[in-house]
Amino acid sequence: MVARMKQDTFEELLCMYGADISVWPKEVREAAQIYAETEVGIALLEAELEIDQMFEAGIAMGPETASDGNSDAFLNRLACIPEQQAQAMYAVSSGNVGLFTHIKTLFAETFHFSAVSYAAQGFAFVAVLTAGIMVGAQTTVATADDDLDLSEDWFASASDVEELE
């Protein structure tokens, strides 16, 4: 007696192994075959086959088959990267480039993080600094109007004053 397969299980196996039940794992094949003959099973198999056919059509119309004629030019561009980088580095070391290019090349060659991440760190630094200044500015300090006599702390007692006199 084969255990009845549930729709969820059938759908999951369908997605995993495709619409050809003969290639599904042996232990589920028989139950799947029984389910595939139900109305829902037939509809699911048809829909799955349709998706497979669409993917095949999509691959056939993909960029690999597109005759853009630029393939060789593109591969040449890639192959030239080491020379271009060497030239860029030479230009940087000889000071023969603009400031922006210089910084950009430095980021590409030297640093592990992108320029954006360094900018974000800079922004965070400025934000923390600004917050610190604002908090400091709000702290209450003595003003000229306050009745503050610092001289009262100059001497430990009145006798100290008398001694001085």
Add this chain to the structure above:
Amino acid sequence: MRLQVEDATDESLMVQVAEGNKGAFRQLTLRHGMRYRALAYRFLGDMARAEDLVQDAFVKLWTNADSFNAGKAKFTTWFHRVVVNRCLDEKRKKTIEQLPENFDQVDQTASVEVLLEKDAVGKRLSRALDALSERQQTAVKLSYFDELSNQEAADVMGLKLKAFESLLVRSRTKMRQVLAAEKTDLLSALG
């Protein structure tokens, strides 16, 4: 030396690239340049942008080859991840940018969408893919169009195999629902 480079695995070529071997770098571009161009094109739908993006990824590969750990990762998985992440960033960036003045003119470079829409099947596929989330689309593209194994695609997306398979199941279920809804709409329109 030439034979050594041609026969070498991608991972050993990367070790040589890290030492500044231009021949090893050239070999990697010959082996994989077109594949990654196709991958980027599927994500971006624009050949010029796809080429620029892949070129930029190869520049990083040349300048930061030592960041690749040949003992831990497979080159294609690692570089797939680099290119896919860049594509997703580029797509997100593009959607928040303003449309150019001539955005409604026909693009001379045939995009994936344009190619697909030449055919009714392609149109339906395009619509079904559009209904998927970004992660689902990525899973489908890696698995069915780039023909990676489930394990490779899971590694590229940084997922466990089971999680990737669940993602694929959900993607196909969603696509099936979209197609079924289309059929129902069509039948009701026909009365």
